[in-house]
Amino acid sequence: MRLLLAPMEGVVDHTMRELLTSLGGLDRCVTEFVRVSERLLPPRVFYRLCPELHNGGNTVSGVPVYLQLLGGQPGVLAENAARAAELGAPGIDLNFGCPARTVNKSDGGSIILRQPERVAAITAAVRAAVPAEVPVTVKTRLGYEHHEQFLEIVQGIAAAGATELTIHARTKRHGYRPPAYWEEIARAREVVDIPLIANGEIWSTDDALRCRQVSSCEDLMLGRGALCRPDLPRLVRAAHAGEDVPSLTWTQVLPLLMRYYELTLTHYDAAYVGNPIKQWLVYLRTYYPQAAVLFERIKRLRGAHDIGEGLSREIADHGSRPAAA
Incomplete structure (x- = not known):
């Protein structure tokens, strides 16, 4: 397959x-x-x-x-x-x-x-x-x-x-x-x-x-x-393959969001960093209800720094750490 x-x-x-x-x-x-x-x-x-x-x-x-x-x-x-x-x-x-x-x-x-x-x-x-x-x-x-x-x-x-x-x-x-x-x-x-x-x-x-x-x-x-x-x-x-593996938890997804933020910030103008993050959160909330809460917290933020801070706070609240760049 x-x-x-x-x-x-x-x-x-x-x-x-x-x-x-x-x-x-x-x-x-x-x-x-x-x-x-x-x-x-x-x-x-x-x-x-x-x-x-x-x-x-x-x-x-x-x-x-x-x-x-x-x-x-x-x-x-x-x-x-x-x-x-x-x-x-x-x-x-x-x-x-x-x-x-x-x-x-x-x-x-x-x-x-x-x-x-x-x-x-x-x-x-x-x-x-x-x-x-x-x-x-x-x-x-x-x-x-x-x-x-x-x-x-x-x-x-x-x-x-x-x-x-x-x-x-x-x-x-x-x-x-x-x-x-x-x-x-x-x-x-x-x-x-x-x-x-x-x-x-x-x-x-x-x-x-x-x-x-x-x-x-x-x-x-x-x-x-x-x-x-x-x-x-x-x-x-x-x-x-007939194997049973656990799904990613929200705590494990959060470093991926931060990594995506970092990748987007590296490759695109900082003024547009928020749109991809918010768009992915819209998809993620289909499976992770926590994504809907995070989306509401950052949806009005425009600055790349503010959005990064919002992600960092969410990670801190869930006891996780950002993935390495």
């Missing part, structure tokens, strides 16, 4: 990738999408979204990070894929799953699923443009408004030479509303031979094991569940 970290736009940047992969359990990450429209992008764009390129395409913990491209034109996507490979990306991922209206309006993401032949043409062009040893993976949904073309989409991607395919088990119309239709992924398993990775509504170890059974997929991609429970990959891997 392989466990992948989903490329969540505006949430899972290189700092979050570094933090989550340090906890173990993850086999691969995918960057936020690089938007490609009309031209070959300069190297600085790739390095900005994937600074792991300076580290052989891996996080500090050694987990490979595939670089994701989003766009609707085969030729220019192929050019940018080739550049990403030249810069050392260990793999290229294509985004046909993003449901955001602004993205779809600019001919990117899930809107392309309305034309299965375009999905296949883009995949084929990118596959032809990068060295054979560089994997080309695809992220898709079940369709746009409906899933009647789902198998056609999947077969086209496989025929175009994709290395593997991650399927978010909802259409664009479904957005992120539960449930996820894992059984539809099992239908794809019957018509293609490339590896399939199931994604969607995996919040717990029980969800993960049930998703593997229903979808007929060995491998899973974890998204929001891994933000709500940062040790979810490790717990899923243990459950798969």
